[in-house]
Amino acid sequence: MISIEELATFCKKKGFVYPSSEIYGGLAGFWDFGPLGVELFNNIKSSFWRFFVQSRDNMVGIEASIISHPKTWKASGHIANFNDVHVICEKCKKPNKLDKNEVGKVNCIHCGGKYRVIGNLNLMFSTNIGPIEGNTSYLRPETAQGMFLDFRSIVDTSRVKLPFGVAQIGKCFRNEIAPRDFLFRSREFNIAEFEFFIHPNQLKCSSLTKQHLDIKVQFLSSETQEKGKEEPKPTSISEMLKFKKLDEWHAYWLAEQLQWYVSIGLNMKNIKVREHTKSELSHYSSATFDVDYLYPFGSKELGGNANRSQYDLNQHIKESKQDLLFFDEESKEKVIPRVIEPTFGIERAFLAVICEAYEFDKERGNVVLKLDLKLAPYKAAVFPLLSNKDELLKLAETVHKELKKDITCFYDKSGSIGRRYARQDEIGTPFCITVDFDSIKNKDVTIRDRDSTKQKRIKIVNLKETLRKLINGEVDFKKLS
Numbered sequence: 001m002i003s004i005e006e007l008a009t010f011c012k013k014k015g016f017v018y019p020s021s022e023i024y025g026g027l028a029g030f031w032d033f034g035p036l037g038v039e040l041f042n043n044i045k046s047s048f049w050r051f052f053v054q055s056r057d058n059m060v061g062i063e064a065s066i067i068s069h070p071k072t073w074k075a076s077g078h079i080a081n082f083n084d085v086h087v088i089c090e091k092c093k094k095p096n097k098l099d100k101n102e103v104g105k106v107n108c109i110h111c112g113g114k115y116r117v118i119g120n121l122n123l124m125f126s127t128n129i130g131p132i133e134g135n136t137s138y139l140r141p142e143t144a145q146g147m148f149l150d151f152r153s154i155v156d157t158s159r160v161k162l163p164f165g166v167a168q169i170g171k172c173f174r175n176e177i178a179p180r181d182f183l184f185r186s187r188e189f190n191i192a193e194f195e196f197f198i199h200p201n202q203l204k205c206s207s208l209t210k211q212h213l214d215i216k217v218q219f220l221s222s223e224t225q226e227k228g229k230e231e232p233k234p235t236s237i238s239e240m241l242k243f244k245k246l247d248e249w250h251a252y253w254l255a256e257q258l259q260w261y262v263s264i265g266l267n268m269k270n271i272k273v274r275e276h277t278k279s280e281l282s283h284y285s286s287a288t289f290d291v292d293y294l295y296p297f298g299s300k301e302l303g304g305n306a307n308r309s310q311y312d313l314n315q316h317i318k319e320s321k322q323d324l325l326f327f328d329e330e331s332k333e334k335v336i337p338r339v340i341e342p343t344f345g346i347e348r349a350f351l352a353v354i355c356e357a358y359e360f361d362k363e364r365g366n367v368v369l370k371l372d373l374k375l376a377p378y379k380a381a382v383f384p385l386l387s388n389k390d391e392l393l394k395l396a397e398t399v400h401k402e403l404k405k406d407i408t409c410f411y412d413k414s415g416s417i418g419r420r421y422a423r424q425d426e427i428g429t430p431f432c433i434t435v436d437f438d439s440i441k442n443k444d445v446t447i448r449d450r451d452s453t454k455q456k457r458i459k460i461v462n463l464k465e466t467l468r469k470l471i472n473g474e475v476d477f478k479k480l481s
């Protein structure tokens with residue numbers, strides 16, 4: 001498996017991710033997406049939005065401000081509780097952060113030395129609003145609070161009925177003590193998450209189907225961890241319900257979350273669900289599951305799924321003195337909904353997608369990035385067979401111009417055809433279109449499949465529609481006539 005350092009080098013070389021402010025030596029914990037990275041990143045976000053928001057009747061989206069009233073963070077508990085224990089290794093002097101339950105139990109990850117506790121560090125970045133000193137607020141460490149702050153406005157303006165969800169994707173900031181592992185632990189990153197509001201007495205979930213219940217995943221229970229063991233067991237969602245690990249709505253959203261990860265190309269064999277132990281639960285959660293992915297540096301948190309119950313709305317009612325109750329037409333009651341929150345670090349999804357797709361093909365002698373077709377930065381590349389034949393150039397340029405109206409498409413006339421294919425393989429372009437001498441006579445082109453390297457001829461008039469069908473999975477390359 002490729003190391004995380006090699007992956008960072010690959011991402012930089014190909015224009016996916018650059019260290020931020022590199023001309024000044026970089027800034028730890030901050031990264032920039034390059035021309036290909038921004039396409040892949042946006043495609044992951046669009047896939048999330050389509051899967052969880054636009055394709056559902058009971059979900060709406062918002063985009064809240066990054067800085068909100070400072071009372072937000074008092075009410076949410078982040079000022080009091082969003083702390084890591086700052087430690088320093090007595091031997092190699094490298095800093096790290098620990099959860100409070102790890103103190104005294106773990107040694108330095110770099111040299112195995114003993115840690116000395118420096119103190120608690122609140123992870124929120126603070127800033128001063130306006131010219132008068134002391135007007136402190138914070139850059140949001142999660143997007144969730146935006147959904148609670150806007151709860152009243154959403155209910156009053158969107159005709160939502162319980163149960164419903166509010167989703168958001170956006171920048172979050174955490175002043176991590178020891179950012180590391182490339183994009184995995186940074187100080188500025190994006191979270192996609194939603195708060196799903198449910199009547200507090202509604203325990204049954206009518207959307208939970210056999211398909212959800214039958215999903216099997218490697219599951220690491222809190223009991224196993226409390227015994228000091230780390231061995232997960234293949235467990236179905238229905239077994240988790242049977243063991244009372246979660247309620248039906250929580251099970252439904254965990255299953256949907258796993259399905260989305262699979263839909264963006266992650267393999268279930270690299271995924272594990274880890275139940276939080278009682279001592280590590282966040283201040284707002286009554287049950288949390290991490291969805292871990294097998295990164296090159298180990299199986300680590302990719303996303304999470306928490307039962308936030310009525311905690312946040314209750315806190316904001318207390319702090320703001322506003323009425324944040326929901327009038328439920330069906331039961332004719334005013335209630336404080338309970339909340340299930342699936343959360344997705346988008347940089348971590350980006351990293352997992354690249355790890356999963358990265359493959360060095362010995363026969364070809366180059367990397368093939370086997371990205372899911374809908375995520376690929378370029379969907380196609382167009383080449384004239386030779387760069388010194390005007391008739392080939394003219395037709396290839398016309399084909400490219402036409403495709404570009406609908407899909408991301410790259411035009412390349414430099415180097416040998418083999419080299420051009422290799423360059424597209426390395427950045428995950430699923431289809432390469434070549435205009436050759438027969439194209440001029442027959443008004444057709446060759447289309448080459450990234451994963452199999454097989455080629456087929458296709459009429460230019462049908463090219464755009466065929467590519468659309470291939471990318472949407474409506475037709476398989478093997479079955480193209």
Ligand code: GAP
Pocket residue numbers: 141142143144174176183184185186187189191193301302303304341343344345346347348
């Ligand atoms: N609203 C819930 C919440 O914020 P979290 O587990 O603290 O939960 C959500 O964070 C997700 O954000 C995590 O599952 C992870 O994917 C991502 N994340 C957290 N800290 C991160 C960091 N320092 N760098 C990159 N991603 C991070």
